[in-house]
Amino acid sequence: MxxxxxxxxxxxxxxxxxxxxxxxxxxxxxxxxxxxxxxxxxxxxxxxxxxxxxxxxxxxxxxxxxxxxxxxxxxxxxxxxxxDKIFYSDFMVLSDFLDSKNVDYSVMTNKYGFFSEGHSFDSWFLRDHTDKFKWLNELDSNDSLHIITIKTESQSLIEETRKFLKDKKLKLEINSTWSKGFFVGPVNxxxxxxxxxxxxxxxxxxxxxxxxxxxxxxxxxxxxxxxxxxxxxxxxxxxxxxxxxxxxxxxxxxxxxxxxxxxx
The missing domain is CATH 3.40.50.1000 (HAD superfamily/HAD-like)
Incomplete structure (x- = not known):
């Protein structure tokens, strides 16, 4: 070999x-x-x-x-x-869009996870890390933003978000999906x-x-x-x-x- x-x-x-x-x-x-x-x-x-x-x-x-x-x-x-950081300004534009869709989402930094209101932490993936969770209104523009996670089973929302990112010319893209949502990160x-x-x-x-x-x-x-x-x-x-x-x-x-x- x-x-x-x-x-x-x-x-x-x-x-x-x-x-x-x-x-x-x-x-x-x-x-x-x-x-x-x-x-x-x-x-x-x-x-x-x-x-x-x-x-x-x-x-x-x-x-x-x-x-x-x-x-x-x-x-x-x-x-x-x-x-390869997510621009804070780009995230805020996407955040407003996601709020309008009443969908749960989060953004992870190098220290904390910041979550939308009403987000459930009762899952095997999150429950052991609750000491590192904060609400989105505590996010600082100087934080290093790494990945955005949107929780949804709606295929139409995935396509709508993809179109929104393109139309707004944000330096963001959907880089993968799974059965209960999708990930957004920096382009490429x-x-x-x-x-x-x-x-x-x-x-x-x-x-x-x-x-x-x-x-x-x-x-x-x-x-x-x-x-x-x-x-x-x-x-x-x-x-x-x-x-x-x-x-x-x-x-x-x-x-x-x-x-x-x-x-x-």
């Missing part, structure tokens, strides 16, 4: 079964084995500095690419080394661009990377890296662009695939 230099992993549904709170011991050891074999290890996820919680503690990972690749956090230096922000930005910093090209993922926000990453691997329970559009398929997160598919490929 071609010599790759970097291995990137999505978290939820890829490394971590949905609603689980910590990695399996075997997955933590997998990171150690990759490092021992000379690979750069990257976590690349829709999570950000708030909802990553303590998942990075005690694991051998070099970089955390959060908010779907919007920022790069150096896990050794413990600092953000690259950011996705996991592949995040990895490309990291590669420019550490001198590793996309075709020298392996990436594992399972959801719509993994599409570009799986398609554009040298060896993109989709989890077996991924949607068909993700499976269609993958070079390989791994078993599910519950089955520790990332570990099994890396062993099968002779990476570890």
């Amino acid at each position: 071609k010599k790759y230099k970097l291995v990137s992993f999505d978290i939820d549904g890829t490394l971590l079964p949905y609603a689980d709170k910590d990695f399996y011991p075997e997955i933590k050891n997998m990171f150690k084995e990759l490092k021992k074999n000379g690979y750069t290890v990257v976590i690349c996820t829709g999570r950000e500095m708030v909802t990553i919680g303590n998942l990075l503690d005690g694991i051998e990972v070099d970089y955390f690419l959060g908010a779907n690749g919007t920022f790069i956090y150096d896990c050794h230096k413990k600092e953000i080394i690259h950011e 922000s996705n996991k592949a661009r995040g990895l490309e930005n990291l590669g420019n910093i550490i001198n590793v090209s996309l075709d020298e990377m392996i990436a594992f993922g399972d959801s719509s926000n993994d599409y570009e990453m799986i398609k554009e890296v040298g060896y993109g691997v989709a989890m077996s329970d991924s949607p068909e559009n993700i499976l269609s662009v993958a070079k390989d398929i791994a078993k599910t997160a519950e089955e520790k598919g990332t570990l099994l695939k890396l062993k099968e490929l002779g990476i570890i």
Whole structure:
């Protein structure tokens, strides 16, 4: 197999079964084995500095690419080394639009999550991080805005929002969707661009990377890296662009695939 230099992993549904709170011991050891074999290890996820919680503690990972690749956090230096920020003025224009639609939404910064009035925090994804939640009226124009999350099951609202962003010429775009909503980030922000930005910093090209993922926000990453691997329970559009398929997160598919490929 071609010599790759970097291995990137999505978290939820890829490394971590949905609603689980910590990695399996075997997955933590997998990171150690990759490092021992000379690979750069990257976590690349829709999570950000708030909802990553303590998942990075005690694991051998070099970089955390959060908010779907919007920022790069150096896990050794413990600092953000690259950011594609959302302009505060653009966010406020979108915020007024979303308020008019009576929809729940939030924006995440490098310290806190800011939520619209009436937002429910009673979910497995949010309830452990309530100490880092504030209301939108507390948002400061100097905060670094990373990702906007809109909760809706309305396909028409997704299309209406996409048209609104274009008509208002905002430097924002919908970069992925899921069953209960969608994400908005800076134009041309996705996991592949995040990895490309990291590669420019550490001198590793996309075709020298392996990436594992399972959801719509993994599409570009799986398609554009040298060896993109989709989890077996991924949607068909993700499976269609993958070079390989791994078993599910519950089955520790990332570990099994890396062993099968002779990476570890």
